[in-house]
């Protein structure tokens with residue numbers, strides 16, 4: 001495909017003008033750029049979801065007069081979207097085989113055959129065994145990402161665009177995905193892979209294109225640019241090295257802030273016990289579906305579970321999300337849709353939501369001026385790219401939405417913070433900043449539990465790492481013992497393959 005002179009603005013704000021980009025058959029193009037640079041917008045234009053204001057789109061050497069979603073589908077151009085596009089109440093099989101299964105003529109026999117076919121797709125493509133009759137809403141975010149991948153790969157026959165497909169994937173699933181990408185490339189697909197993980201350039205890329213401020217500022221063969229050079233192009237300056245060594249200004253042996261004993265929901269969380277001290281950062285490692293997110297959800301009452309939780313020594317029995325906040329226990333969820341009620345609300349309100357009762361009420365009235373000043377300062381501190389504090393958060397790019405949600409919670413000074421994939425979708429420049437904020441939060445005495453599929457990040461953040469497998473904690477590592485290979489081994493479990501009994 002060839003994009004020539006493409007321009008696009010939203011509400012008078014130009015994302016890019018006069019952009020040229022070529023996708024070649026049998027080539028993987030890695031598309032990089034800061035949050036808000038315009039990567040997802042390119043994906044939306046290529047897949048016909050968003051119409052450009054100007055410019056031409058060519059497919060196979062022919063100018064396409066009226067490019068649209070149906071035309072893209074007809075030619076086998078498919079995309080994996082950053083915000084997943086599955087129907088939560090339909091089963092996995094229905095989502096993947098939506099065209100076939102929605103036909104009313106499908107009888108029960110062929111329906112069973114289609115379900116078998118769907119299951120086979122997961123095994124053949126990604127080597128994943130998944131009960132495809134389960135509704136998508138019962139799956140973890142990582143599993144949903146796997147479903148999204150299988151669905152798109154099935155619909156694609158010429159061009160596949162992957163918009164940050166690896167943000168919720170474990171190392172193992174990531175490698176499986178890369179194998180699939182390699183196979184499709186060999187079959188002659190043109191592939192666009194959008195990512196913030198620079199190591200993925202070498203892992204899957206043939207060519208890189210780097211975007212900044214709405215333009216493609218560099219293109220090169222994958223091996224030509226070092227990670228440092230790529231960062232330079234992306235950000236226009238050198239990225240501050242991540243604060244790997246934490247300041248030693250936190251209580252070495254603080255009192256226990258969060259104690260979890262025998263947490264168990266009979267399914268995804270099995271007899272999980274640990275404690276976290278004030279000022280300590282505890283990492284949870286594990287493969288997709290190991291139960292890390294579920295543990296966090298059980299602690300704040302989003303998921304019913306037996307067992308004991310105590311915050312600062314006070315038992316917390318009737319766990320509910322709203323009550324958790326009152327007790328200083330905060331969950332920063334990996335699933336932005338959990339924050340759905342807020343997505344159409346202005347940025348300012350999104351940042352100040354947890355503070356309203358404390359800070360901005362004066363005689364029962366909301367002090368809008370103070371609220372806005374406060375929100376403005378916070379989003380600037382987190383380097384959120386936005387037009388107006390009145391824009392809905394849904395109009396921000398994926399990474400910038402994530403920054404708003406982090407700004408909201410990290411700054412509300414909680415006792416215990418549960419962070420689920422905190423830097424998901426966040427570019428390298430802002431990532432270092434967010435890690436710095438997490439360190440500062442711990443230095444102020446908060447106890448932190450962090451889940452991250454990015455193992456190097458998890459190791460740089462954590463004082464201690466627990467490894468989970470199938471709902472259980474199977475290993476623990478102190479900081480001196482951190483070793484990626486050992487952690488991965490503990491996560492995948494020796495003898496796991498085939499020994500499901």
Ligand SMILES: Nc1ncnc2c1ncn2[C@@H]1O[C@H](COP(=O)(O)OP(=O)(O)OP(=O)(O)O)[C@@H](O)[C@H]1O
Nearest residue numbers: 010035036037038039040041395396397398399400
């Ligand atoms: N539907 C929309 N309405 C208004 N503005 C939009 C819309 N879609 C995108 N934008 C704006 O276009 C710009 C580019 O966004 P885009 O989502 O393409 O960035 P991105 O490179 O994918 O970023 P990220 O790495 O955070 O996903 C952003 O400033 C965003 O706010």
Ligand SMILES: [Mg+2]
Nearest residue numbers: 039040082398
């Ligand atoms: Mg994006």
